[in-house]
Amino acid sequence: MEYTMDVFFRQTWTDERLKFSGPTEILRLNNLMVSKIWTPDTFFRNGKKSIAHNMTTPNKLFRIMQNGTILYTMRLTINADCPMRLVNFPMDGHACPLKFGSYAYPKSEIIYTWKKGPLHSVEVPQESSSLLQYDLIGQTVSSETIKSNTGEYVIMTVYFHLQRKMGYFMIQIYTPCIMTVILSQVSFWINKESVPARTVFGITTVLTMTTLSISARHSLPKVSYATAMDWFIAVCFAFVFSALIEFAAVNYFTNLQTQRAMRKAARAAALAAALSAATVPAEDEIVSHSDSNSNLKKRVNSIASQAEQSPEPSIISNTASQCQPLSVPPPAPPQPPAIGGASKIDQYSRILFPVAFAGFNLVYWVVYLSKDTMEFFEPLAMHFRNDPQPN
Known part of the structure; x- marks a missing residue:
């Protein structure tokens, strides 16, 4: 997965060659002067595409203090990679990293530190904390050192903790x-x-x-x-x-x-x-x-x-009638x-089906709503403890 963010990326370093004295404490220079001095070659390691805004002029700020401290700020739109495991979707939470560091200078030549410490170096405005599908519930920072064929490099990482909205x-x-x-x-x-x-x-x-x-x-x-x-x-x-x-x-x-x-x-x-x-x-x-x-x-x-001569025909008639067979x-x-x-199957189903479905919903929602679905990375906790102190 990918995410896009608009940031004001500020870098501060000290170049003793740029010390000066005079009535002005801060030199507010044009951004064209940036190309005249040395600047860190910072790049975003998990960035897919980054854009520096140039409308109407390059969105950059360049300041030099009397002690040679330089403040260099630029506005960037960064499209970065965010690994997501969607097992708990849509009750899931993710920690999307933004990793940056020096491209060419190893640890022996340049070291990155968080100027305001791990808690206040990354600031997110309140109006930017609510997105269409996510809520930004916080951010944490860490630093780590990786090894490559050309040396050891310091990598700074910001984790944006996003909780998906279920509405x-x-x-x-x-x-x-x-x-x-x-x-x-x-x-x-x-x-x-x-x-x-x-x-x-x-x-x-x-x-x-x-x-x-x-x-x-x-x-x-x-x-x-x-x-x-x-x-x-x-x-x-x-x-x-x-x-x-x-x-x-x-x-x-x-x-x-x-x-x-x-x-x-x-x-x-x-x-x-x-x-x-x-x-x-x-x-x-x-x-x-x-x-x-x-x-x-x-x-x-x-x-x-004899019946022809007998005066009692009824007796003969009754006697003859008794000889007739009875019809049943x-x-x-x-x-x-x-x-x-109603069928017995229907009668049982009227009770079993609603009870079973209600029981399934009860178990499903209790398990997932009470479960901590926010993703955490092991390097985050380890490097958070070992994060170097600011100068």
């Missing part, structure tokens, strides 16, 4: 993800037989989470590891996808239950039809046996002949059970 990501990423997960869980309260409505809920929320994931990645460099926001989006996507899978399971078991009920009703109807068919041959058999009984025929005939109506086939109502 943008809460509005654009986190809140839509949470609302999408809640919307996906509304389908648990819809009738399980409303297949189109629940299908639309599931597919729409999955596509929404996919769009949010792609949008979130556009605000990040292409890193090979997962960030804190990636984990949050992945878990939200898992909840949304699980809600769609839950509906598929409910629909499957509902269809399975319906098929079982239909098969049970079909077997009951077949059994009722078989019982009804078995009753008719029994009646025919009774009639045929009565017809084949010759003695009964004769008795019936004799009774019939077949039992009605049982109706299949009703399949409507």
